[in-house]
Amino acid sequence: KNQVEQxxxxxxxxxxxxxxxxxxxxxxxxxxxxxxxxxxGRGPVSLTIMTFSENTKSNGRYTATLDADTKQxxxxxxxxxxxxxASYICVVGAKAAGNKLTFGGGTRVLVKP
Amino acid sequence: DTGVSxxxxxxxxxxxxxxxxxxxxxxxxxxxxxxxxxxGQGPEFLTYFQNEAQLEKSRxxxxxxxxxxxxxxxxxxxxxxxxxxxxxxxxxxxxxxGELYEQYFGxxxxxTVT
Numbered sequence: 150k151n152q153v154e155q156x157x158x159x160x161x162x163x164x165x166x167x168x169x170x171x172x173x174x175x176x177x178x179x180x181x182x183x184x185x186x187x188x189x190g191r192g193p194v195s196l197t198i199m200t201f202s203e204n205t206k207s208n209g210r211y212t213a214t215l216d217a218d219t220k221q222x223x224x225x226x227x228x229x230x231x232x233x234x235a236s237y238i239c240v241v242g243a244k245a246a247g248n249k250l251t252f253g254g255g256t257r258v259l260v261k262p
Numbered sequence: 263d264t265g266v267s268x269x270x271x272x273x274x275x276x277x278x279x280x281x282x283x284x285x286x287x288x289x290x291x292x293x294x295x296x297x298x299x300x301x302g303q304g305p306e307f308l309t310y311f312q313n314e315a316q317l318e319k320s321r322x323x324x325x326x327x328x329x330x331x332x333x334x335x336x337x338x339x340x341x342x343x344x345x346x347x348x349x350x351x352x353x354x355x356x357x358x359x360g361e362l363y364e365q366y367f368g369x370x371x372x373x374t375v376t
Contacts, residue, residue: 153304192266192353192367193305238304249318250365252297252304 151176153253155239161259162229170256172222172239180242184213184224187236187255196224196237229260264288266368268354274374275344282340283371287356294337295365296329297353298322305353311337344375 153174162168174182181200185193197206197213199222205214210227226233239253267286275281287294292313297305308327310318313334323329326344331337341348351372357365 158302190351190370190372192355192369194367195364198364240304249307249310252306254302254304257302 151241151243151251153239153241153251155237155253155256157256158254159257159259161261164229164231164260164262166229168226168229168258170224170226170237170239170258172224172253174220174222174239174241174251174253176241176243176251178244179217179220180244182213182215182222183240183242183250184211184222185238185240187238189235193238226258229258231260231262234258234260266354266356266366268352268368268371270371271369272372272374274376277344277346277375279344280340280342281344281373282338283352283354283373285337285339285354285356285368287336287354288366289335291356291358291366292334293357293359293363294331295355295357296337296339297355299351299353299370300349308339308352341373344373346375349373349375 156171183198184196187193196211199215212225215222236255236257238255240250269284294311296308299305307320309329311331326342329339351370353370354368355365357363
């Protein structure tokens with residue numbers, strides 16, 4: 150069964166600090182891995198998309214890494230801002246009809262001043 | 263706004279009533295998805311359309327749920343005889359073709375069944 154597990158479930162950080170979110174997956178056959186940001190009450194918004202051959206991708210202060218051998222990914226947030234408070238969802242795409250996405254449960258990040 | 267839109271944004275209904283949600287995808291996207299998301303969880307796949315054809319349905323989609331995309335543009339999701347367990351955020355997403363596609367989500371419809 151395809152699964153995506155994220156850790157921690159939630160974390161609180163002080164404004165200006167860095168943090169790293171983790172994602173482990175068992176999705177086969179693997180196609181791509183995405184990180185989404187979801188503000189409360191809104192739909193998810195894509196941050197990064199990585200394929201098997203990519204091991205890092207940045208989007209501003211967000212940097213995602215991918216280790217396809219160990220089936221792990223991380224999302225690093227640098228110099229956090231209050232607006233980074235949101236849920237971050239790891240999503241893995243499979244090479245299958247419709248390229249179905251498997252979503253993790255998300256990590257809820259709260260940035261405090 | 264040329265993004266994915268959903269209507270209504272919020273719906274409160276009494277148990278046993280029927281509800282219908284609408285999704286308008288990005289106009290050039292021929293693939294459309296419906297997801298359900300409960301508090302603190304990631305979205306769960308419900309169903310998927312390519313143009314007007316419904317190609318896949320999750321086992322989460324009981325016989326009380328039906329989705330249509332009659333002309334391959336907007337889509338509707340109907341829930342009949344709502345139950346309290348149906349309370350959730352219903353998300354619609356659309357995408358273009360290609361393996362490494364970008365999937366765009368709408369703002370969601372928050373359903374509360376009392």
